[in-house]
Amino acid sequence: MSQTKIGIIASGSGSNAEAIMEACESGILNGLAEVVTLICNKNGAYCLERAQNHGIPCILIESEGFDGTREEFDRRLVAELTSAGVNVVCLIEVIESFNNSVS
Numbered sequence: 001m002s003q004t005k006i007g008i009i010a011s012g013s014g015s016n017a018e019a020i021m022e023a024c025e026s027g028i029l030n031g032l033a034e035v036v037t038l039i040c041n042k043n044g045a046y047c048l049e050r051a052q053n054h055g056i057p058c059i060l061i062e063s064e065g066f067d068g069t070r071e072e073f074d075r076r077l078v079a080e081l082t083s084a085g086v087n088v089v090c091l092i093e094v095i096e097s098f099n100n101s102v103s
Helices: 015-026 047-051 070-083
Strands: 006-009 034-042 058-060 088-092
Touching: 006 015, 006 047, 006 070, 015 034, 015 047, 015 088, 034 047, 047 058, 047 088
Parallel strands: 006 034, 006 088, 034 058
Antiparallel strands: none
16 A cells, blocks of 8 residues: 655644644554645744654745735645645645635
8 A cells, every 4th residue: 555645734833733743653554644745824833843843844835925816826835735746635724725726
């Protein structure tokens, strides 16, 4: 069975994101899943530090002041997730939702 590659989208403290990271690292999931990236839209959010402490690559795409439309922002998120090989996305502590037009 292939390993599930999890991408986390978070914008807060990251306690829930860290619980997922720790579950993957602890072996409780029998090696069936790993967190491969964390994407955050808020500079300085603690979830970024938590991910770095676990060796998880982080991507900051700030929504405030983003130079583009909401659809372009969503497409950038999808592109980053795809680039990381993600096949499961966890939306954690995210207030804004994806635009339905992203495929």
